[in-house]
Amino acid sequence: MEIYETLQAWDFVVVGIYLIVLIGIGYWASFKKKRKAGENLFLAGNSLGWPSIGLTMWGTNVGPSMLLASASIGYTTGVVAGNFAWYAFIFILLLAVVFAPRYLGAKVQTLPEFMGKRFGDRTRNTLAWYTIVTILISWLSLTMFAGGILIQQILGLPMWLSVILLIIIAAFFTIAGGLKAIAYTNVFQMILLIVVSLVLAVTGLNRVGGIPPMLAQTPAEYWNLFLPLDDANYPWIAILLGYPVMGVWFWCTDQSMVQSVLGAKNLKQGQLGANFTGWLKILDVPLFIIPGVLCFILFPELENPDHAYMTMVTHLFPVGMTGLVMAVLIAALVSTIDSALNALSTVFTIDIYVKKFRPEASQKQVVRVGRIVTVAGAVLAIFITLAIDSIRGLNLFDVFQSVLGFIAPPMSVVFLFGVLWKKASSRAANIILTYGTALSLGTGIMYLWVLPNEVYGFWPHFLLLSFYLFVALSGILVGVSFVDHKKGEGSKSVLDFGILPPVSRQVKYLWGVLVVVMVVLYLVFNGHG
Template identity: 30%
Template sequence: MQRLDSLDWIVIAAYFLVLLAVAWWVIMQKQKNTEDYFLAGRNLGWFVVGASIFASNIGSEHVVGLAGNGAGDKMPLLIYELHAWLVLMLGWVFLPFYARSGVFTMPEFLEKRFDARSRWVLSIVSLVAYILTKVSVTIYAGGVVVSALLGIPFWIGAVATVVLTGIYTVLGGMRAVVYTETIQAIVLVLGAGVLTFLGLDAVGGWGQLKTTVGADYFNMWRANSDPDYPWLPLFITSTVVGIWYWCTDQVIVQRVLTAKNIKEGRRGSIFGALLKLMPIFLFLIPGVVALALKMQGKLEWDSPDEAFPVLMSNLLPSGLRGLVAAGLLAALMSSLASVFNSCSTLFTLDIYKKLKPNKPEEELVKTGRIATFFVVGLGLLWIPIITMLSDGLYEYLQNVQAYISPPIAAVFLLGIFYKRINANGAIATLIGGFLIGFAKLTLEIVKESFARDSFIYAIADINWLVFGAYFFALCIGIAVVVSLFYPAPSQTQLAGLTFGTVTSEQKANNKSSYNWKDIFASMVVLVIVVYIMVSFSALSL
C-alpha cells in the first residue's frame, strides 16, 4: 500500500478543520433542554435529515465490509443495500404514528402503545446491542482503516478517532451530529465516486470487469438449495432485519424525529432512500474491481476486507487519496457519533428519567453528556475483544442482527397494523424472542463442542438466514397467541397509535403533508430497486 503524502495530509487537515469549525459553532449554541440536545430542537430540513440517515448507516465497517463482499464472492448480501424501499416505509408508514405520539425514543413509543415493561426491555437490550455490535464493530473497522491509511498502529488510530468523535458528540449533542454528518456524507460520496470511476477505467471498463470475474459472479439470487445464501430465506430475513433497522431502530428513526414536521421528515426519508442506493456503486463495485485487478495481476491483497483501502491507496493520485481517506474517516466518525448520541438518548430518557422523573431539563442534558462519555469508555474497553473478529465483517454484522431483529420487528409491525395485540403479547414476544435469539447465537459459537449427529448440533448448524425467517414467524405467533389470552387494549390507549384508530382529522393532516412530487420521487426509488434486482440476476447475465 502506498502511504499518504503531503498533499493528502493537507486535504485531510482541511476536512477536519471544516468539521471542527461546524461542531464548534453548534457547541456554542445554547442547549438547555432535552428536545434541543437529543432531537436538535425538532427543527431540521429534509436535506440534513436525509444526509444524516445516509451517514448514520454508512460506517467504516460498511465501507470495508461491503467492498469485502464484492471481492469475496458474497454478492447475495447486496440485497441489504436494496433496502431503500424500507427507508421509504419509514417515512410513509411509520413516521406519522411516531410523530403523532410525540416520542423521543422507540422504547417510549412501545410504552405508549403497550406498557412500561416493553419500554424497559427494549431500552436495556438496545443499549447492550449497540455497545457489543455497532460501537465495537465500527471501532474495529475504523482502527483497521486508520492504521492502513495513516501508517499508525491500530490502537492509536482507533482510540484517537473514538475520543475525537466522543468529544463533539458529548458537547454538541444531536445538532452537532447531524450537521457534521451532512458534511461527511458529501465527502464520502465524492471520494468513493471518484474511486469507482477510476477503478472501472483501470480494469478496462464494465465489460472487461464482467469478463474478468465472470458474468455469473454478479448473480445475487442463488437456488434455495444453496447452503450459504438460499434466495427465499435471504429475502425474508433481510427484509425483517431491514424493517427493524430502518423503521424501528433508535439510531435511524431519531434522524426523522429531528425534522420540523412530518413533511420534512418524510422528504428526508425519501432523500435518504435515494442515497441508500449509492453504496452499491460506491463500495460494492470497487470491491469487485479490486478482485478483477488482483486476477489481472495488477493488485495484491490478502483478505477481502482489505480490498477497499488497498485499491484506494494504489489507484488514486495524490490529493484524491487524501479526499477518500477523509471520507473513510468521516464514515467512521459519523457512525460512532450516531450510536453515541442514540445510546445517550436511550439511557437518559428511557432509564434515568423513569427512575428520577422530577429532574430538571438541564440535569437531563448533563446526564446525556455523561452517558455518552461512558459509552465511549465501554467502546474503548471492548477493543481487545473485537480485535479477535475474523474477516467478513459485513456478514458478521448481518448474522448477529438476524438474531436480534425478529422480536422487535414483530412487535412494532403488529403494534401498528393489528390493534388486537396487547401488552402481554408484546412483552412475551420481546423477552421470549431475545432468549431464543441469544440461545441460537450461543449454540452457533460453541457448536463444535457437540457431536455432529446430535440434535443440538443440528439446531446450532441451521443456516442463519433460514433460522431468521422461521424465527420471525415464531415471534409473530407468540405475539398473536399470547394476546388472544388477554383482553384487547382500550380504544383510548390505541388512539392514533395503530391503523384503525386514526381519526379523520389525523388522516387529513397526513394527506396534506405530501404531494405528487413526493409520490413521484418514491416511485423512482422503487423502480431503481427493481431494476438493480433484475440486473444482478441470471435473467440479465
C-alpha cells in the same frame, strides 16, 4: 505488500493537518455565540422537508463502516450484497405508508414513547434497555470494529491496540472540543466520502478498460442479485426471508433512522422524504460495492478482502489524496463513535436513571452519571469489539449483517404486531422484548462464538436463523395475546393516531415509479450465468 507499507510521509502529514483543522474548528464552535432558536434544522420541531429527510436517512445509513464493508463483500461475491440496499425499498415504503402515518398521528417524539402509549410504561422502560443494547452493539461496537480494521491497515497494529487508539482519538477530540467540529463538518465529510467513492469507481473502471472488460473479467454470478439455493454465501431464500426481519427493524423501528421522518413538516413531506431515500439507496451498489468488484479484477491476490477499499485508495490515488481519505474516514468514524456514546449516555441517564431511580436528581448528578456511563460504555464496547474480532470465517460485511440479524427479530415482532394487530397484549410484548431478546441474542452468541458455524456445519444461514427466530417469537406473541384476551387482560392502549389520511396522488405516483425501477433493476441483475 501491506497497506501501511505503501503509505508515504505526506499521507500522514495530510492526516495530521486535517485533524488539527478539525480541532481548530472545534474551539471556534465552542466559543462562538449561541445560535438562534430554530437555526439548527434538526432541533426545529416538525420543520423538515423531503430533501432533508431523504439525505439525513441515507447519510445515517451510509458511513465509513459501509464503505469498508461493502467493498469487502463486493470483492468476494459481487453485487449480491446489493440486496441489502435495493431490497430495502419495500421496507422504506412500509415506513412511509404504514408506520409514518401512525407515528405522526400519535404526535410522538420517540419510538419508545409510541410503544409506551400502545403497551404501557413497562414496555417503554424495557425498550430503553433494548435501545442501550442496540446502540452498544450495532452503532458503537460494529463501528469501532470497522475503525479498528482501518487503523490496523494504516499502522499495522493488532486489533486491541487499534481499538484503544481509536477510543483515545475520540477522547482527545472530546477534550479539545473537536467533536463539536466533527459534528459541524459531518455533512461535508459524508459528501467527500461519497465523491471519493465515485472517483474511485470511475478511476478503477477506466483502469480495467470499461464496463464490457469488467463484466468479462469477473465470474458471471458476480452480477446476480439472487444466487442458487446451494450458494454458500447468500442463497436467494435466505435473503428473501431473512432480510425483511432486519429491514422492518432497521427502517421502521430504529430511532436514529426514523427520527427525520418524525421531524417532518407534515405526513406528505415524510412520505416523499422516505421515497427520496429509496432513490438514493440505488447509488449504494455503484458507489460502495463496485469498487470492491474492481479491486477483485485489479488485485486478485488480496489476502484479506476487508482491505479492498483502502487497497484501491492507496494504489489508484496520488500521495496526499490517500492521506485525505484516511483522515476523513477516521474523523467520520470518531464522529459515529461519539454520537453513539452520547446516545447511550442520554438514554441511560434520562430514561432509566432519572425516570426510574432518581427523579429528584440534580443537574450535577445527572451530568456525573452521564460521564460514568460514557466511560463504562466505551470500556464495554472495547470488549464487545474484540469479541466481534474473534468471529472467524466471515468478512466485515457478513459480520455486520449476522450481528444485526440477531438483534432485529424481537423489535420487528413487537412493532409489526403492535401497529397492525389490535389484540396484541402488553404482557406478550414485554415477554418478547425480555425473553425474546435473550433467546435471539443467545442464539447469536451460540452461532458466532460457542458453536461457530465455521466449525459446526449444522447451522442454517444466519439470515434464515433470523427468520426462524421471527416466526417463533411471532407465534409466542400471538399465543400469549390470545390467552390474555380470553382472560380480559389485553393491553390498556392509550394510543390514538386519529383518522389516517389518504396517501396523496404525488406520493403514490413517485412510489409507483420507484417500484417499477427496482423491479427492472432486479430483472437486469438476475439474467447472468
